[in-house]
Amino acid sequence: MEPRQELNSIVVTTEQMANIEGKIFAGGMPVAALMEKAALLTSQRIQQLYPLHTVDKVGVLVGPGHNGGDALVIARELHLQGYDVCVYCPFTKLKELTQQHANYAHSLGIPYHNDLESLNHCQLIIDGLFGFGLKRPLSGNLAIDVDRLNQWSIPVVSVDIPSGLHTDTGEVLGTAVKATHSLCLGLWKPVYFQDQALAYTGIAEKIDFGIPLKDIFSTIPQPIPLQLLHKTLALGFLPLPRPQLTHKYQQGHLLLIAGSHRYAGASILSSNGAKASGVGMLSVAVPESLKPLLVGKIPDGLVIDCPVSEKGVIASLPPLATDFASYDIIACGPGLTREATEVVTRVLEAKCPLVLDADALNILAQLGTVNRLSKRQNATVLTPHLGEFKRLFPDIHNPEKDRISATKQAASQSGAIILLKGARTIIANPQGKIWIIPESTPALARGGSGDVLTGLIGGLLAQNKTTNHTLEAMVATAAWWHAQAAILAAKERSELGVDAGTLSQYLHTIF
């Protein structure tokens, strides 16, 4: 990978970004020159997105800090290129450099308006009110202006981030600009991968304005703490290498424990996810009454029939399933129901890595033993959605307000690898390494798609003994693969056409 391409996968916090910036300035780069570099490239991108023949009148919102300075450089450049530019700056006191750009824009004859309403004839709005310097909520007339702007149907390009969002948590501070496009300056910031901010960021792009690699890599620790798993990286992990000379057990043996009378299909869907991973051997433990169904649907799986309770739930695991040493990985949970306490208690005694999903998570929450997972001999992977996450970690308040930090905290306190499902799925290990899946599709918000993921994760981890990838990287890779299959399926069949069965059939098509 080319060195600057690697930057596409790095996400930096506000503090790290400020430190990187500090190093650039300490090295002697003039502040004004850095702003000029960043804002010039941003204005060029805006001209590509909104060429002069399609857009004529551009309104520029200018804030008091350097985000406002960027906006004024953009205003100047667009004006020089022939756009009909006007400015609205609802502040009297500006940072010095911003004030200088304001004076120059004024001297060029760019008109300044005293109210937002005067910009409603524009065909494009540039939002340069606040960037990563926003510390307190928008209030008063400023908040009224932003709410008014959000009611217009004029495209908005936000510079660096939509004004009003917290750069790290993605929280809306008072109110925030709903952008059509956001042009993130230099390096990706967490806000772009926090679910709560996605309604505001629009189409997001990064503008690489040439931050020296040495300043980046001397600031952020190794391994990179917060990383995006995009195609280039994922295809470094996938497909897993398969030696010429091998046999089925060498390619991993997964035990899947799933299903109940009520949720019979979950065991089939997770088996299909596991099969798509290419796992060498798949054993599936299901209620005995489901065995004929499973044998019919998963003829290549070894079906283990388990005693069933009156409620149609696996009552206990037979010896074949509790011979834990036979398995490289156990994945447990899809469709079990919350009654299968015995199963989860028993499976926690296994020494191999364990993937727990769905009702296994709810049972784990009931058992109250989540913070003792670090005592297990091998890794545990928990794959909650937000509701399950809240039951598992009730002392992590409002995880939706900062999903990245919440996932990191959960991994640290439980000693497990946590995969928090969402529009931007987050994976954290107990040491603080975080992977983010940068794209997905709402087509995945559908019953059964999580079951497919559990099987896929289990199947990939079972084969991981032939590689030296970290477990969390493989968990993230499974989530990336799952999302990509859904994106492709949605493209070919529409979002409505991505039921869980279809999804599992698309898994092998992405390569």
Ligand SMILES: NC(=O)C1=CN([C@@H]2O[C@H](COP(=O)(O)OP(=O)(O)OC[C@H]3O[C@@H](n4cnc5c(N)ncnc54)[C@H](O)[C@@H]3O)[C@@H](O)[C@H]2O)[C@H](O)CC1
């Ligand atoms: N990353 C880089 O290397 C570069 C970043 N650039 C741009 O600079 C901004 C960050 O600039 P900064 O001046 O630090 O902060 P802001 O412009 O976001 O605004 C801070 C400014 O606003 C005041 N303020 C904060 N909250 C409020 C509020 N609720 N109401 C009113 N006023 C508020 C605060 O007191 C400050 O005065 C970054 O995002 C980039 O756009 C460089 O130009 C290029 C290099």
Ligand SMILES: [K+]
């Ligand atoms: K902004």
